[in-house]
Amino acid sequence: MPELQDLMLAIESSFKKRNQKKLRKINDRLLKLGVTDFNKSLYNLAVTSYVLSKIVSKPRFLEKKHEKSMSSIEKTLSKMSKYVDELSEEDWTKLFLEFEETISSLEKGDARFLTDLISKGKLKVASTLYAQGLSLGTAADYTGMSKQDILDYAGKTMMFDRVKEEKSILERIKIARNIILG
Secondary structure, three states, X not given: OOHHHXXXXXXXXXXXXXOHHHHHHHHHHHHHHHHHOOOHHHHHHHXXXXXXXXXXXXXXXXXXXXXXXXXXXXHHHHHHHHHOOOOOHHHHHHHHHHHHHHHHHHHHOOOOOOOOHHHHHHHHHHHHHHHOXXXXXXXXXXXXXXXXXXXXXXXXOOHHHHOOOOOOHHHHHHHHHHHHHO
């Protein structure tokens, strides 16, 4: 998917500029793509853009003591941007794991939440895919999250109220074809 590199470059650029709104818009775009053309790379990018938007929105992560971790995140994003179209699914997953480790080290020094940012990002993306029209089972299968966790998260948020776009019959058929034909 040629658009993948453009999206990754936009994520990298938005993070460097500490632009939370742009990261959220990219996340919305990825989630819309994910409903009709789901793949692991899109899922990882959606989680990445969400997590980075959360980091940028927290002033404590922008403090000097987190400078090294933020720089490490930027280096990992740079690798992801540079090689996104050349990497196998396995190599892409390894880079995403490197990203996860970097985020974990950032959070270690200032753990305030029961759920880490990566786990919350994965759950948010899975729940949003469900809210946008994927079946609960499909959202769970695609993302590796449990159905109960997705339901719990979606039920505690206003997620379904915020998903304004309804899917036309043609869009639903396209989604079904992609699921059935893989």
